[in-house]
Amino acid sequence: MRRSIHLKIVRSLIIFIVIGVVGIGVFSLLSKGKKLLTPEDIYSFQEPTRDGTGKIYLGREIAVPIGGHEVIAWLERDSRNVEERPDILIDVLQLKETDIVADVGSGSGYMAFRIAKKVPQGKVYAVEIDQSMITFMLDKIKRGNITNVRPILGTINDPQLPKSKIDLVLMVDSYHEFSHPYEMMGAIKQSLKPKGKVVIVEYKGEDDSVPIRALHKMSVEQVKKELQFAGLKHLQTINQLPTQHIMIFQK
Structure with a gap:
């Protein structure tokens, strides 16, 4: 009998402790104002401007994508070697x-195929949401017998x-x-190894002389704001390219 009473007391104490810990955790989250974010918390909408979608993220209007098979010639242009280095x-x-x-x-895999030469024992996932680009890359892989580039058809919210x-x-x-x-x-972020890196290259939004439409450029501060909001740490910004910033972040 005594043993049974003792076990009941122990169980009650364990339940009490667990409830207390959970309660403290919930209170802590609420007191800090933290909650699961929904699209309504993150995005707002306005009348679209030129080249814009009207969808606003952290003060920036998201640009209308430029894509389709017809842009492959521009992506693969010979002058890109000089213009973008x-x-x-x-x-x-x-x-x-x-x-x-x-x-x-x-x-078109312009960078992916160049990177593949630097990682002969590794792999390059070339992610696109445009099937025509995937088809172009698969054809190039077949013709070149390339074994370490893998095209992936992603979605608008997941690179797969x-x-x-x-x-x-x-x-x-x-x-x-x-x-x-x-x-x-x-x-x-979930795809990265611990300490894995994210490198963002964007045309310089601060430089009016860069001949790219405004919504298709980004400033360093805006990129930092958005990637830090996503939980990444900014390591450095490199300005060695003629018209683009290189911004490096870490998980």
């Missing part, structure tokens, strides 16, 4: 031969990358067109 960007990435890289918003497997995520002139940037960055 992809060689400098790849040097900045400091890739190891075994790295697993994701090129999100890969387009494997969890906790990616060393580095690169986005070149694509982030500003994400229709769901908060959701995309959440999924990208």
Whole structure:
């Protein structure tokens, strides 16, 4: 009998402690004003401006995407080597031969195929939501017998990358067109290994002389605001490219 009473007392104490801990946790979250964010908390809407969707994220109007098979010639133009200096960007990435890289918003795979040469024992996931771009890359892979580039058809809010497997995520002139940037960055963060990096390359929004329409450029401060909001740490900004910022973040 005494043993039975003792067990009941112990169980009651355990339940009391658990309820107390949970209650403290809930109170702590409420007192700090934290809650699960919904799209209504994150985005607002206005009349679209030129090149804009009318969807506002942290003070920035999201740009209308430029895509389709007809832009492949522009993405693959010979002058891009001089205008954007992809060689400098790849040097900045400091890739190891075994790295697993994701090129999100890969387009024609212009950067993905260049990066693949630097990671012969690794892999490059080339993520696109445009099937015509996926088809173009698959054809290039077949013709070139390329074994370490894998095109992935993502969605507007998820790049469909494997969890906790990616060393580095690169986005070149694509982030500003994400229709769901908060959701995309959440999924990208989940795909990164511990201490994995995100590199954003965008045309310089602070520089009026850069001949790109305003909504298709971004300032350093705006990119930092958005990626830090997504829970990433800003490491550095590099200004070695002619018209673009290179901004490096870490999980």
